[in-house]
Amino acid sequence: MLAAKTTSLPELTAAEQALWLELIRQRCGLTFSDGRLRVLRLALHGRMMSRGLASCTDYYHAVSRGGNGDAEWLLLLDALLNKETSFFRHGPSFAVLRETILPELMRLRYPQGERCLHLWSAGCSTGQEAYSLAMAFAETAGARAWKARVTGSDLSLSNLERGRRGRYKPYEVRELPAVCGERYLRALGDGTVEVAAALRAAVEFRPCNLLDAATYELPPQDVIFCQNVLIYFAADDRRRIAHQLGACLRPSGCLFLGPAELVGTRLPGLEPLARNDVLVYRRNG
Numbered sequence: 001m002l003a004a005k006t007t008s009l010p011e012l013t014a015a016e017q018a019l020w021l022e023l024i025r026q027r028c029g030l031t032f033s034d035g036r037l038r039v040l041r042l043a044l045h046g047r048m049m050s051r052g053l054a055s056c057t058d059y060y061h062a063v064s065r066g067g068n069g070d071a072e073w074l075l076l077l078d079a080l081l082n083k084e085t086s087f088f089r090h091g092p093s094f095a096v097l098r099e100t101i102l103p104e105l106m107r108l109r110y111p112q113g114e115r116c117l118h119l120w121s122a123g124c125s126t127g128q129e130a131y132s133l134a135m136a137f138a139e140t141a142g143a144r145a146w147k148a149r150v151t152g153s154d155l156s157l158s159n160l161e162r163g164r165r166g167r168y169k170p171y172e173v174r175e176l177p178a179v180c181g182e183r184y185l186r187a188l189g190d191g192t193v194e195v196a197a198a199l200r201a202a203v204e205f206r207p208c209n210l211l212d213a214a215t216y217e218l219p220p221q222d223v224i225f226c227q228n229v230l231i232y233f234a235a236d237d238r239r240r241i242a243h244q245l246g247a248c249l250r251p252s253g254c255l256f257l258g259p260a261e262l263v264g265t266r267l268p269g270l271e272p273l274a275r276n277d278v279l280v281y282r283r284n285g
């Protein structure tokens with residue numbers, strides 16, 4: 001009988017583990033609880049096998065020598081990132097967006113005759129959150145003469161590429177309300193669906209490392225969704241990034257975080273709006 005060839009996950013000494021955790025946190029903010037350390041070991045294992053390297057130290061040198069955009073770092077990153085997402089993932093946040101925030105913003109904004117809202121999905125994974133913002137806007141605007149510019153940003157270039165293509169498998173669109181499926185998706189012959197061209201045209205996918213949010217060049221935003229991203233970051237990085245995202249808002253613009261991401265935290269210049277199960281802040285002014 002043939003025995004399957006198995007290779008065990010790399011054992012990391014405490015010092016090696018500390019070096020990896022520091023490098024990863026510095027470059028992208030991710031931290032690993034004890035329960036998630038296996039994700040790190042699996043990712044290292046996969047990449048070391050692909051490179052034909054047996055020593056974690058050699059692999060560390062290969063990754064740390066290059067910079068943030070280095071090809072090997074980007075491949076390791078792809079193995080480390082949790083990309084889980086879905087359309088309208090946190091229903092209560094999208095309900096508040098549609099029922100309260102977007103109608104209010106449409107009453108408020110009249111800049112030089114151009115009625116355009118800017119919405120940003122920061123940490124958009126493979127695009128579903130950015131397209132959900134575009135759909136929520138289109139459904140709310142209806143026949144009104146408003147348009148939206150939606151930005152989807154992520155650290156992972158492969159995620160962004162999938163977002164740009166806008167093609168999803170049936171199970172990835174199963175939660176989408178039927179009316180949105182009919183209006184904004186079209187079936188392709190191979191069983192997948194594609195986001196309608198008009199909606200894709202309203203969404204731009206661009207790389208952004210949230211650690212650099214303060215210097216990211218975008219026009220002032222009306223709505224920012226940053227959900228299920230900061231949850232993996234250290235508390236001080238979370239606060240700093242949430243604060244920087246708040247500074248990217250126009251007055252009265254709103255920042256939506258995941259419900260458990262920064263509960264009870266005060267952010268300068270932002271007022272928390274009391275909403276059950278929804279963590280939303282409005283920029284003062």
Ligand SMILES: C[S@@+](CC[C@H](N)C(=O)[O-])C[C@H]1O[C@@H](n2cnc3c(N)ncnc32)[C@H](O)[C@@H]1O
Pocket residue numbers: 027028029030081082083084085086089122123124125126129153154155156159208209210211226227228229
């Ligand atoms: C779990 S997904 C959440 C996707 C979406 N926001 C949602 O709620 O469904 C987390 C995303 O955050 C991205 N991410 C992690 N660290 C990041 C960073 N430093 N800068 C930008 N994006 C990051 C990952 O690539 C991944 O796509």
